[in-house]
Amino acid sequence: DADVTQTPRNRITKTGKRIMLECSQTKGHDRMYWYRQDPGLGLRLIYYSFDVKDINKGEISDGYSVSRQAQAKFSLSLESAIPNQTALYFCATSEGNGINYGYTFGSGTRLTVV
Amino acid sequence: GQNIDQPTEMTATEGAIVQINCTYQTSGFNGLFWYQQHAGEAPTFLSYNVLDGLEEKGRFSSFLSRSKGYSYLLLKELQMKDSASYLCAVRDPGTGGNKLVFGAGTILRVKS
Numbered sequence: 001d002a003d004v005t006q007t008p009r010n011r012i013t014k015t016g017k018r019i020m021l022e023c024s025q026t027k028g029h030d031r032m033y034w035y036r037q038d039p040g041l042g043l044r045l046i047y048y049s050f051d052v053k054d055i056n057k058g059e060i061s062d063g064y065s066v067s068r069q070a071q072a073k074f075s076l077s078l079e080s081a082i083p084n085q086t087a088l089y090f091c092a093t094s095e096g097n098g099i100n101y102g103y104t105f106g107s108g109t110r111l112t113v114v
Numbered sequence: 115g116q117n118i119d120q121p122t123e124m125t126a127t128e129g130a131i132v133q134i135n136c137t138y139q140t141s142g143f144n145g146l147f148w149y150q151q152h153a154g155e156a157p158t159f160l161s162y163n164v165l166d167g168l169e170e171k172g173r174f175s176s177f178l179s180r181s182k183g184y185s186y187l188l189l190k191e192l193q194m195k196d197s198a199s200y201l202c203a204v205r206d207p208g209t210g211g212n213k214l215v216f217g218a219g220t221i222l223r224v225k226s
Contacts, residue, residue, distance in 0.1 A: 033213075035216075040122075040218055041218060042201065042216045042217055042218035042219050043157075043201070043203075043216040044216075045213065045215075048213065058213075088154075090156060090157075102147055102159045102162060103157075103159070103214060104159075105156035105157050105158075106156060107155065107156050108154070108155070108156055110154075
């Protein structure tokens with residue numbers, strides 16, 4: 001099994017619908033992140049969490065919400081999907097301590113809003 | 115704030131050496147990462163630099179100059195499988211030192 005699992009892998013939804021993207025991890029990391037990736041713009045941070053019940057906005061949080069239900073789970077919701085939220089979404093985890101604070105990424109969710 | 119610049123695209127020949135540059139302007143600095151990302155897949159960790167100098171790992175090396183706000187990723191003996199996007203990311207010291215801010219990525223095309 002993958003260390004960081006995202007579901008679904010692909011999703012097509014209609015404008016105005018609510019949709020939830022799920023992320024779960026088995027690495028035991030306390031920090032989790034949601035990014036979206038658009039061509040030419042790179043990865044942009046939506047929300048991040050340093051522990052259960054800790055929620056912080058990233059640079060592009062408008063139109064999104066998150067929930068950290070447990071250390072291993074971090075879900076991203078689009079309250080009312082719009083076409084410009086069509087993107088590739090990545091969940092990532094990292095350790096809070098240690099020398100190398102690199103990320104482990106999930107395989108991504110390709111979301112299309114029509 | 116953070117600003118990270120890297121070239122949009124590069125093309126190189128199989129077996130050759132290619133250098134991908136990254137410049138950054140940040141209010142603080144706590145390390146720089148390079149990631150490789152194949153199309154439609156997750157980014158995977160390549161290298162980490164926090165002190166000036168060169169870090170070598172097999173065919174890949176990464177260099178950092180903190181005074182110049184500059185890093186490069188050097189890929190030797192290029193293979194077709196190295197065709198991918200390469201992401202430069204700087205660690206943001208503003209929130210406990212663990213948020214990564216990414217550049218837009220450099221698409222590398224390796225031709226035979």
